[in-house]
Each structure stands twice: as structure tokens, then as C-alpha cells.
Amino acid sequence: MDLSPVAEDYLKAIYHLEDEYQRPIRTTEISEELDVTSPTVTSMLDSLAERELVDYTPYQGVELTDCGEEIVLKLIRNHRLLETFLMEHLDYSWSTVHDEADRLEHHVSDEFTQRLATFLGEPAMDPHGDPIPDSDLVIPEETPYTALTEYESGETVTVEQVPHRDPDIRDYLSQHRIGPGTRLVVDEVLSIDLVTVVPSSTETPVALPTHVARRIGARAVTK
Numbered sequence: 001m002d003l004s005p006v007a008e009d010y011l012k013a014i015y016h017l018e019d020e021y022q023r024p025i026r027t028t029e030i031s032e033e034l035d036v037t038s039p040t041v042t043s044m045l046d047s048l049a050e051r052e053l054v055d056y057t058p059y060q061g062v063e064l065t066d067c068g069e070e071i072v073l074k075l076i077r078n079h080r081l082l083e084t085f086l087m088e089h090l091d092y093s094w095s096t097v098h099d100e101a102d103r104l105e106h107h108v109s110d111e112f113t114q115r116l117a118t119f120l121g122e123p124a125m126d127p128h129g130d131p132i133p134d135s136d137l138v139i140p141e142e143t144p145y146t147a148l149t150e151y152e153s154g155e156t157v158t159v160e161q162v163p164h165r166d167p168d169i170r171d172y173l174s175q176h177r178i179g180p181g182t183r184l185v186v187d188e189v190l191s192i193d194l195v196t197v198v199p200s201s202t203e204t205p206v207a208l209p210t211h212v213a214r215r216i217g218a219r220a221v222t223k
Contacts, residue, residue, distance in 0.1 A: 005106040008075055009034065010044050011053060014064055015072040016165070024061025073137040074113075078105040080126035080133075081116050087127045088120070094127050095174035098164050129161025129180055129217055145217025149195060149210060151186045158183050161217030169212055176206045183221065 003011075013033045017025045027041045034041075042058075049056040053068035064072065082101040086092040092100060108116075114135060117123075126132055133139040145160045159182040164170045173179060177199055187196040187205055195213040196205050208216070 003071065007044065007048065008071065008106055010041075010048065011064065011068050011072050012075055014054065014062060015069065018063065024063050026061055030062075070137060073133045073139065074110075075105050076139070077117075077133040077137065078108050078113050080130060081113060081120065081123070082108070083126045083128070084120055084123050084132075085116060093174070094162070094164070094179050095170050097127065098170070099167075127180060128164045143217050145219060148184075148186070148197070148208070148213040148216040148218050149189070151218065151220070153186055153188055155186050156183065156221040157186065157218035158221055159216060159218050163212065163215040172212075176204075177201050178206065178216075184218070 027038050030041045031038045045056045048054045054062050056062040079101045082104050083097045086097045131140045183200040184197040187198050189195050193210040195208045198205050
């Protein structure tokens with residue numbers, strides 16, 4: 001199906017918002033996610049609904065159809081394989097690779113994607129710790145990692161998965177040298193929605209809002 005990159009970005013936004021909220025998505029939420037006006041969102045949703053990529057009822061919300069979800073899973077597969085290649089072979093950092101893959105994901109063929117997967121050894125995870133859909137577009141529903149908020153003060157963990165779609169969160173973590181592979185000691189879990197951690201590389205406490213710490217996946221370090 002011939003879709004513009006802009007239309008594909010709308011489908012991706014709906015997919016991620018559905019995953020976050022577990023309900024039909026409001027036009028205002030898509031507007032905030034993509035930084036566009038509500039009338040622009042409504043116009044695009046009408047177009048996507050005509051192509052049977054979304055189920056859209058004004059004032060009730062929008063959901064992806066099976067066809068719309070298939071398009072998104074192909075984009076996610078493209079994106080995460082590209083991120084893996086860019087980091088492993090072109091020395092991109094985990095904090096900069098997302099935007100580059102965002103630009104490229106719309107412009108590669110299915111054949112290229114499969115050749116890339118074969119070249120990379122069919123990786124199951126991307127550099128941020130997110131699962132890569134397989135060639136049948138099957139993606140695990142549960143992460144193998146434990147959220148940072150589930151650990152107690154004094155525990156040592158290794159970061160395996162980081163949130164990276166939000167540039168502000170991505171930059172904050174990068175500035176404090178927290179990324180995949182970072183070893184942390186959980187310092188304090190505060191009642192004011194903060195988790196304080198100490199990266200082993202800096203030994204300087206870093207405060208993380210709970211909503212960010214909840215999206216950091218980690219494994220306990222066994223002593």
C-alpha cells in the first residue's frame with residue numbers, strides 16, 4: 001500500500017498511544033504527540049479511515065485496524081533493524097540513532113529489510129532493549145526486563161532497556177550517562193515520585209521521575 005511518510009507517522013503515533021493508554025485514542029492526544037493542529041489530525045484520520053487503516057468515530061476516538069497495525073509493525077521492524085545496523089556498524093550512539101532511523105524507515109523495501117536482518121544475524125532486540133518484530137511481524141507482548149521502580153534501595157542493576165522516543169528523556173539520560181549496559185545502584189525510592197540512582201561510571205546521584213524510571217528495564221546484578 002502506497003502511503004506517505006506523514007500518514008505512516010500517524011499510524012505509528014496511534015499504535016504507541018494505544019499501547020500506552022489501552023483504549024481508543026482521542027484526536028487531541030494525537031495532536032499533542034505529533035505537534036499538529038486538531039483539524040489537521042481530523043483530516044488525516046478521515047483519509048486513513050477511508051483506506052480502512054483505522055476505525056474512527058468522531059468524539060469517540062480512533063483505533064488501528066488489523067491492516068493499519070500490520071503497516072506499523074513493518075515500520076517498527078525496519079526502524080529497529082536500522083538502529084541496530086547504525087549502532088553496530090556506523091558508530092551511532094543509542095541517544096542519536098533514533099532520529100536517523102526515523103528518517104530511513106519509510107524508504108526501505110521488504111527485501112532490503114530481510115537482507116539486513118540476515119546480515120545482522122536475526123537480532124531479537126534493538127540497541128534500546130526493545131523487541132524487533134520477526135519476519136512474520138510477531139512481537140513479544142511482555143518485556144523480559146524488570147522496571148527500575150520494582151527494585152529496592154541498595155540493589156545493583158544493569159540497564160537493559162531505555163525509553164528513547166521522547167527527546168527530552170533521551171537527552172536527560174544521555175547527559176547523566178545512563179543507557180543500555182549502565183550499572184546502577186538504586187539509592188532511594190522516594191514518596192514524591194522520584195527514584196534516585198547512582199551510575200557506577202560517575203558515582204553521582206541522579207534523580208529520575210517515577211514515570212521515567214518505570215520505563216527503564218533492568219536486570220539485577222547477582223553478587
